[in-house]
Amino acid sequence: MADKTVTSTRKLTIAKSMAEAISQEMGRDESVLVMGEDIAKLGGVFGNTGGLLDAYGPERVRDTPISETGFIGAAVGMAAAGMRPIVELMFVDFFGVCMDAIYNLAAKQSYFSGGRVACPMVLMTSVGGGYGDAGQHSQCLYATFAHLPGMKVVIPSNAYDAKGLMLAAIRDPNPVIFMYHKALQGMGWLGTVPGSIVPVPQEDYEVPIGAARVVREGSDVSLVGLGATLHHCLDAAASADNDGISAEVIDLRTIAPLDRATVIASARKTGRLIAVDDDYMTCGVAGEVIASVCESGTKLKAPPIRIAHPDIPIPFSPAMEHFVLPNQDKVKAAIKSVMEAAR
Amino acid sequence: MSEIIVPTDLWDDDSLGVISTWLFEDGDAVSQGDIVAEVMNEKISFDIAAPASGTLAIDVPTESEVSQGDAIGRILSA
Numbered sequence: 001m002a003d004k005t006v007t008s009t010r011k012l013t014i015a016k017s018m019a020e021a022i023s024q025e026m027g028r029d030e031s032v033l034v035m036g037e038d039i040a041k042l043g044g045v046f047g048n049t050g051g052l053l054d055a056y057g058p059e060r061v062r063d064t065p066i067s068e069t070g071f072i073g074a075a076v077g078m079a080a081a082g083m084r085p086i087v088e089l090m091f092v093d094f095f096g097v098c099m100d101a102i103y104n105l106a107a108k109q110s111y112f113s114g115g116r117v118a119c120p121m122v123l124m125t126s127v128g129g130g131y132g133d134a135g136q137h138s139q140c141l142y143a144t145f146a147h148l149p150g151m152k153v154v155i156p157s158n159a160y161d162a163k164g165l166m167l168a169a170i171r172d173p174n175p176v177i178f179m180y181h182k183a184l185q186g187m188g189w190l191g192t193v194p195g196s197i198v199p200v201p202q203e204d205y206e207v208p209i210g211a212a213r214v215v216r217e218g219s220d221v222s223l224v225g226l227g228a229t230l231h232h233c234l235d236a237a238a239s240a241d242n243d244g245i246s247a248e249v250i251d252l253r254t255i256a257p258l259d260r261a262t263v264i265a266s267a268r269k270t271g272r273l274i275a276v277d278d279d280y281m282t283c284g285v286a287g288e289v290i291a292s293v294c295e296s297g298t299k300l301k302a303p304p305i306r307i308a309h310p311d312i313p314i315p316f317s318p319a320m321e322h323f324v325l326p327n328q329d330k331v332k333a334a335i336k337s338v339m340e341a342a343r
Numbered sequence: 344m345s346e347i348i349v350p351t352d353l354w355d356d357d358s359l360g361v362i363s364t365w366l367f368e369d370g371d372a373v374s375q376g377d378i379v380a381e382v383m384n385e386k387i388s389f390d391i392a393a394p395a396s397g398t399l400a401i402d403v404p405t406e407s408e409v410s411q412g413d414a415i416g417r418i419l420s421a
Contacts, residue, residue, distance in 0.1 A: 010377065011366045015388075047388055186364055186381070187388060192405070197364055 012200040013186025015047030017159035018124070018178075021166035022049065022086060024204060026056050029084065032170060033060040035071050036088030045090060046126050046185045068098035072123065076105045079121040084170060089125040092179065093139045106175040107150030118173040122166075127155070128181040128228055128278060130325055131190050135313035138321070140279035142226070143288070145177050146256040152209050153255040155179040157230040158198045159186075161253055164207030172209060179255075181227040195231050212259035214266065218248035221272035221335055224263055224289050226252040229276040229307075229326050236331035245339060255285055260292040267293045271301040272338040276326050281308035302341035305334045345395040347416040349382055349409050353389045359408045360384035362415060369401040373418065380416070382409060393418055 012020065026032045034052060036044075040063040043050035053061045064071040068089055075085035089095060095102065102123065109119040129138025145153045152174055156162035162180065169176035184196040215230070216237055225233035230251045237247035248266050252259065267273045273293055275286035286306035293304065307326045315321045349360065363383045367373055373393045380391040393399070395418045403415040 009367055009371050011364075013364060013366075013381070187383070187386075192363055194364075194405075197366070 009199055010202075011197050012159040012163075013047070013197050014156060014159045014162040014180055015044070015185045015187060016050070017163040017200045018048040018166050018180065019043075019050045019052065020200070021163040022170070023052055023055055025167060025170045026052070026060065031082060032084045032086065033062070033078075034086045034088075035062045035064050035075060037064055037066055037090050039063060039088050044088065046180070046182065047187055048124065048180065048185070049088070068094055069101070072098040073101040073105070075121050075123075076101050076109065076119060079106070079119045079175075080109060080117050084120045086122040086124060086170065089123055091137050092125040092127045092141050093136050095125075095141065095144070102151070102175070103148045107148055110174065111150060119175045120173045122169045122176050122178050124178040124180065126182050127179045128183055129314050129321060130183050130228070132316060132318050132321065134316035138314040140179075140309075142179070142255050142277070142279045143284045146258070146285065146288075147283075151175045151177055151256065153177040153179065154209055154253060155181065155227040155255060156253065157184065157225075157227055157251050158196045159200050160198050161207050161251075163200050164205050165209065165253065167204065168206040168209050171206070176209065179227070183228045184231075193228065193231050195234060207253065210254045210257045210259055212250050212252045212254070212262040214248060214262065215251045216247070216249040218246040218270065220246045220270055221274060221338055222248045222250060222263070222266040222270045223331065223335075224250045224252065224273070224275045224286075226255065226277065226285065229278050232326055232328045232331050233276055235328040236335060239328070239332055240335050245335060247335065252285070252289075258288060258292070260296075263289055264293055264296045264298060267300065268298045271299070273300060273304040274331065274334045274338060275304070275306045276331055277306065277308040278326050279309060280311050281306065282311050284308050302338040305338060307331060307334060344420065345397070345418045346414040347379065347391060347394060347418065349391065349411050349413045349415060351411045353382070353411055354384045354387070357410070358384060359410060360389070362403060362405050362407050362409060363388060364405055365401055367399050369399060371399050373397070373399050391415070
C-alpha cells in the first residue's frame with residue numbers, strides 16, 4: 001500500500017467527495033443503501049456514486065428502471081422499515097412524476113405518525129444549467145422544495161461541504177434533499193469551477209445542516225449565494241476589492257431550514273444586501289433572504305437587490321441562456337448600484 | 344524521476360481527452376497510488392494515479408487536451 005502520510009493537501013471534486021461520504025457511511029452502517037438510474041455500474045452520470053457497486057455489491061447499490069415513481073416510493077417504505085436509503089433523482093427537473101412520494105409521503109411520515117415512524121432518506125439530485133441542456137434539464141427548483149415543510153434541503157458549493165453535508169444528511173432522521181450543482185461537479189463536460197475542488201479530509205466529519213457560512217468577511221456589502229452562485233459572489237467580491245469595496249460573502253449551504261440569523265447579522269454589519277440565486281426569481285430563495293432581513297428591522301443603506309433567473313423557461317441557445325443566468329458581472333453591477341445608492 | 348503518463352488503454356480510439364482537474368498543487372508531496380488528476384474522454388472520467396512517491400511537477404495544465412500515452416507531469420524524488 002502507498003504511504004499515506006502526505007495526503008493532507010489531497011483535493012476532491014464534489015462528485016468524488018459525495019461518493020467518498022456515501023462509501024464511508026455504507027461501511028459504518030449496513031442499513032445504508034443506494035438506488036437510482038445508472039448509479040451502480042456507471043457510477044452515476046455525474047460521478048457521485050463511483051466505486052460503490054464494487055465495494056458493496058448489487059444488493060446495496062441498485063440500478064433501477066426508469067421509474068422515479070417506483071424507486072423513490074420504495075425508498076420511503078424502506079426508510080419506514082428502518083433502512084437508510086439514498087436515492088438519486090438524476091435531474092431535479094424530473095420531480096413531477098415522483099413528487100407525491102416526496103412531499104406527501106416522505107415529508108409527512110413523521111408528522112402523521114406522531115413521531116413514531118421517521119423517514120431517514122436522502123434524495124440526491126442534480127440542479128442547474130449553463131451548459132446548453134435546455135429547459136427540462138437545467139432548472140434549480142430550490143424554492144419548490146424549500147417551500148414544503150417536513151424536508152431539509154442542502155446544496156454544497158465545494159467538495160469539503162459536500163462530504164460533510166452528505167454524512168449529516170444520511171444520519172439525519174428526516175428526509176433530506178441533497179442538491180448538487182452540475183457546474184460544480186468537476187465533470188469536464190459540464191464546465192469546471194476550480195473553487196469547488198478543495199482539500200477534503202479522509203476522516204469522518206459532518207457539516208451541520210441549517211448553518212450558513214461567512215466565507216469571506218467584509219464591511220461594505222453582503223453578498224449571499226448558494227451552490228454555483230456562491231462562486232459568482234466570490235469572483236465579484238475579489239473584483240470589488242480592487243475598487244476599494246469590501247464585500248462579505250455568505251454561502252447559505254442549507255436552503256431549508258434557512259439560516260436567517262447569519263444573513264441578518266451580516267446585513268446589520270454592512271447595511272447593504274445582494275442575494276444571488278439561479279432559480280426562478282418569483283417566490284424564490286433570494287426573495288426569502290431579503291424578506292428575512294427586512295422583517296428583522298435591519299436598516300439598510302440602499303434598497304436590497306436580488307439577482308435570479310427571470311420567470312421564463314431556461315433557454316436552450318447558449319447566447320440566450322447565459323444572458324439570463326446570474327454571473328459575476330451582474331453581481332458586480334449590483335454592487336456598484338448599492339454603493340452608489342448609499343451616497 | 345517518474346513521468347505521469349496517460350495510460351494507453353483508457354479508451355478505444357485515438358480521440359483526445361482533456362485534463363478536467365489536477366487534485367494536488369504543483370510542488371505538493373504525493374504518495375504512490377494517490378489520484379493526482381482526472382482525464383475525461385467522451386463524458387467518462389478516468390483517474391490518473393501517481394506512479395511513485397515524491398514531489399509533483401505539473402507539466403500540462405487543467406483544460407488541456409491530451410492523447411493516450413502523453414506525459415502530463417512528473418514525480419520528482421523527495
